[in-house]
Each structure stands twice: as structure tokens, then as C-alpha cells.
Amino acid sequence: MNFATIGTGWIVDTFIDSAAVLAPDLYCRGVYSRDYRRGAEFGAGHGIHRVYTDLQQMAEDRELDGVYIASPNAFHYRQAAYLMDHGKHVLCEKTSVVTAEQLKLLYEKGEKNQCIFLEALKGIYTPEMKLAKEALGRLGEIHLALFDYSKYSSKYDSYAAGHIPNIFNPAMAAGGLMDMGIYNVYPAVYLFGIPENIDARASFLRTGADAAGAQIFEYPDKTVVLSYSKSGSSSHDAVIMGTKGTLHIDSVETLGRVWIQWQSGETEVVGERSREIPAMGYEAECFYRLASRGWEKDTRKYYRELQELGIAVLETMEMIRRKAGIYFPEACYEI
Numbered sequence: 341m342n343f344a345t346i347g348t349g350w351i352v353d354t355f356i357d358s359a360a361v362l363a364p365d366l367y368c369r370g371v372y373s374r375d376y377r378r379g380a381e382f383g384a385g386h387g388i389h390r391v392y393t394d395l396q397q398m399a400e401d402r403e404l405d406g407v408y409i410a411s412p413n414a415f416h417y418r419q420a421a422y423l424m425d426h427g428k429h430v431l432c433e434k435t436s437v438v439t440a441e442q443l444k445l446l447y448e449k450g451e452k453n454q455c456i457f458l459e460a461l462k463g464i465y466t467p468e469m470k471l472a473k474e475a476l477g478r479l480g481e482i483h484l485a486l487f488d489y490s491k492y493s494s495k496y497d498s499y500a501a502g503h504i505p506n507i508f509n510p511a512m513a514a515g516g517l518m519d520m521g522i523y524n525v526y527p528a529v530y531l532f533g534i535p536e537n538i539d540a541r542a543s544f545l546r547t548g549a550d551a552a553g554a555q556i557f558e559y560p561d562k563t564v565v566l567s568y569s570k571s572g573s574s575s576h577d578a579v580i581m582g583t584k585g586t587l588h589i590d591s592v593e594t595l596g597r598v599w600i601q602w603q604s605g606e607t608e609v610v611g612e613r614s615r616e617i618p619a620m621g622y623e624a625e626c627f628y629r630l631a632s633r634g635w636e637k638d639t640r641k642y643y644r645e646l647q648e649l650g651i652a653v654l655e656t657m658e659m660i661r662r663k664a665g666i667y668f669p670e671a672c673y674e675i
Contacts, residue, residue, distance in 0.1 A: 347373075359620075379391040412506045421449060460623045515550040
């Protein structure tokens with residue numbers, strides 16, 4: 341399966357290298373960049389010689405089966421919709437789109453054009469995430485869970501110097517929640533479902549973007565607390581407390597290790613990813629599997645489950661933004 345990329349940043353480098361490990365039949369054949377020289381330099385580092393500076397040119401390339409989108413969030417919906425109208429499968433970096441309505445329309449385009457749309461978020465595709473969910477039933481009654489993902493942004497120094505990096509620009513549908521907070525929201529919704537009520541707060545920068553924030557998810561029998569930051573760092577872990585034991589997730593981003601601390605004091609490792617397997621490899625493998633076998637019965641069922649989860653997460657993200665007062669320009673919501 342041949343794919344091209346939109347974007348030339350470090351995350352695209354990582355994705356291409358990760359795909360080679362778990363999806364060796366997924367071949368990167370081209371790169372899109374508005375700057376031909378930048379695209380050519382990036383491509384040369386991966387043995388890619390096809391550079392597009394026009395989205396139509398890429399969309400009409402019949403040798404391409406799919407596209408990995410890693411552009412700023414504000415461009416995701418329009419780029420994905422255009423590519424899917426041309427029959428391309430799309431794997432789109434988180435946060436994939438701004439609204440659940442946009443996501444539903446992309447899924448409809450996929451049905452119409454026999455192509456898939458998948459959101460790229462490392463942790464949700466790892467085997468360890470499924471093992472974590474299976475382990476919940478052994479913890480006894482769960483009344484409290486804590487999720488955190490905080491990492492000092494490599495762009496914060498630029499912001500502090502007076503610039504406006506894309507990641508801190510609301511016009512790009514960016515900010516801490518969309519870049520970091522979603523790493524908490526996905527597992528929280530996957531493990532516990534959509535909360536009955538949400539309270540949310542955020543700390544804002546001079547650009548209007550949120551730098552950090554916290555949410556409280558209320559369920560009938562439990563409270564789930566989430567926090568994120570792009571102006572400070574933590575260990576990125578999650579703790580789910582049960583009456584029989586506590587489940588620890590060492591990183592909600594990559595789920596490197598999942599383990600239980602039982603009330604007896606004993607510990608049990610539920611799952612641990614080999615360091616030889618890059619976390620982004622799982623999303624690449626899933627993308628390849630769905631794109632190549634997406635209309636088979638069993639694979640289609642799994643794709644439906646991912647669609648339902650994606651919509652639930654976007655609906656939850658919209659509720660968080662309303663509660664926290666996080667807003668983007670009108671163009672980001674267009675369909």
C-alpha cells in the first residue's frame with residue numbers, strides 16, 4: 341500500500357520509521373509541502389523522490405492509496421475531505437478535527453468512496469490499552485481515577501520570546517487541550533464512557549491558546565480527574581483506584597507499562613510494550629489493516645467501534661472546550 345504525507349516535522353519522521361517496524365507493506369512514496377525545497381530535503385532523508393506542492397496533484401495521483409496528515413489541526417478537515425473525495429484513505433494526527441459533526445461527515449465520505457478515516461493517537465491502538473480495560477473488572481469498586489499528561493513544549497521558548505508558534509495559535513485550532521489533553525480524554529472515554537457531567541478549567545496564554553487545564557468527569561459511581569500542560573512536565577501517568585487494587589498506566593501517551601498494585605502489597609504486570617516496538621507502529625499497522633481489509637466483516641466491526649469511540653471523544657472534547665472557555669475562529673468549525 342502506497343501512502344504520502346502532509347507535513348515534514350519530526351512526527352512524520354517518527355511515523356515513517358515506526359510504520360517500517362509493524363507495517364512493512366505500508367510504503368511512503370511522496371510528501372506534500374508548500375515549500376518544494378523543504379519537501380525535497382525531507383523526502384531525501386527517507387528515499388522519497390515524489391514531492392507535491394499542490395493538494396490536487398497529490399489527490400489525483402493514482403499510485404497513492406492513502407495519506408498521513410500531520411498539518412496544523414485547522415487544516416485537517418478540509419484536507420481530509422478533499423482527499424477522501426478522491427478515494428484516498430486518510431490517517432490524521434490527533435486531534436483529527438474540531439467537531440464531532442466534521443468527523444461524522446468524514447466517515448460518511450468514507451462509506452461513499454470506499455475509503456477509511458482514522459485518527460492517529462498512539463496509545464489507543466496498543467495491546468496494552470485493551471489489557472488495561474480487561475483488568476478493570478478485577479479491581480473491585482472504582483470510585484476515583486487520575487489521568488495526567490504534561491510536557492514542556494519545545495515551542496514554549498519561542499512563544500516566550502514573543503513569537504506565535506502554530507501550537508499556541510487558536511487560529512490553528514491548537515493549544516494544550518487539543519495537543520496534550522486528548523491523550524487523557526481518549527483513554528478516559530474508552531475505559532469509562534462519556535461522563536454524565538463535565539467541569540473544566542484552563543490557563544490561557546497571551547495568544548488566547550490554553551497552556552494547561554484540568555477536567556472533572558462525573559459518572560454515577562466514580563469521579564475521573566484529568567490534567568494537562570504544555571508549560572510544565574510530569575511523568576504522564578494514570579492511576580485507577582479500586583477497592584481491591586490500583587491500576588497504574590506509566591504513560592497515557594505510549595502505554596509502555598501497565599501494572600496493578602494489589603491491596604496486599606503485591607504487584608502484577610498486566611502488559612509491557614517491548615522497547616523494540618515503537619508506539620506509533622500500532623496506529624500504522626491498524627491503518628494498513630483497515631485500508632487493505634476494511635470492508636471484511638470482522639475488520640468492519642472493529643472500524644465501527646473505532647468510529648463510535650472517535651465521535652464520543654470529539655463530543656467530549658467539545659463539552660470540555662465550552663466549559664473551559666476554549667474557542668477557535670469560526671473558520672475552524674466550517675464543513
